[in-house]
Amino acid sequence: MYCTDIMIKEHDNILQFLKVVRSMCCTVLEGGELVSSDFRNIVDFARNYSDLHHHGKEEKFLFNEMESRLGPIGENLIRHGMLVEHEMCRAHILDLENALNLWEKKQEPIYKMDILEGAMGYATLLTRHITKENAVVYPFAERQLSSDVVETVDKKVSDFEAETEARGVQKHYLDMIASMREKYGEVEDQHDILQ
Ligand SMILES: [Fe+2]
Ligand SMILES: [Fe+2]
Numbered sequence: 001m002y003c004t005d006i007m008i009k010e011h012d013n014i015l016q017f018l019k020v021v022r023s024m025c026c027t028v029l030e031g032g033e034l035v036s037s038d039f040r041n042i043v044d045f046a047r048n049y050s051d052l053h054h055h056g057k058e059e060k061f062l063f064n065e066m067e068s069r070l071g072p073i074g075e076n077l078i079r080h081g082m083l084v085e086h087e088m089c090r091a092h093i094l095d096l097e098n099a100l101n102l103w104e105k106k107q108e109p110i111y112k113m114d115i116l117e118g119a120m121g122y123a124t125l126l127t128r129h130i131t132k133e134n135a136v137v138y139p140f141a142e143r144q145l146s147s148d149v150v151e152t153v154d155k156k157v158s159d160f161e162a163e164t165e166a167r168g169v170q171k172h173y174l175d176m177i178a179s180m181r182e183k184y185g186e187v188e189d190q191h192d193i194l195q
């Protein structure tokens with residue numbers, strides 16, 4: 001299924017970015033400088049790549065079809081599972097942004113802690129969310145959606161990809177991952193999230 005293939009590749013890109021986020025937080029925790037503009041990049045990446053570009057495709061093209069066509073299991077999995085977690089991701093990013101606004105005015109330890117909490121909460125939640133989509137949600141869609149629905153979803157995703165590619169969206173955020181990774185390195189998730 002073209003649509004899930006492309007979104008699994010995006011998951012890999014997002015997971016790579018989240019490892020960089022963990023490394024940025026470790027740097028600050030160990031007494032390194034908190035570079036506000038780098039933490040603002042997390043907000044930008046989360047809102048425009050992970051959310052608008054990736055969750056946007058899930059919500060508008062794939063999940064809406066699963067919710068309306070795959071009975072109570074589909075409805076439960078999407079509406080009460082995946083969509084709720086997308087909202088929780090947005091809340092973590094808002095917390096991070098608010099903390100950055102406060103930190104830029106006054107460099108209090110509590111604001112620094114809130115920045116780390118927002119960034120780490122986001123990284124942990126989204127890592128777990130992606131693991132569930134790869135293992136359960138996408139395979140369920142691939143097994144259960146009819147071929148004509150799949151064809152329609154694939155076409156919408158392919159048009160969206162072409163339009164965003166023309167605006168350089170994918171390249172911009174892949175370059176951001178590479179440059180942040182070069183600066184901060186990466187730290188694997190230590191949670192036992194695969195259980
Ligand atoms: Fe999702
Ligand atoms: Fe996803």
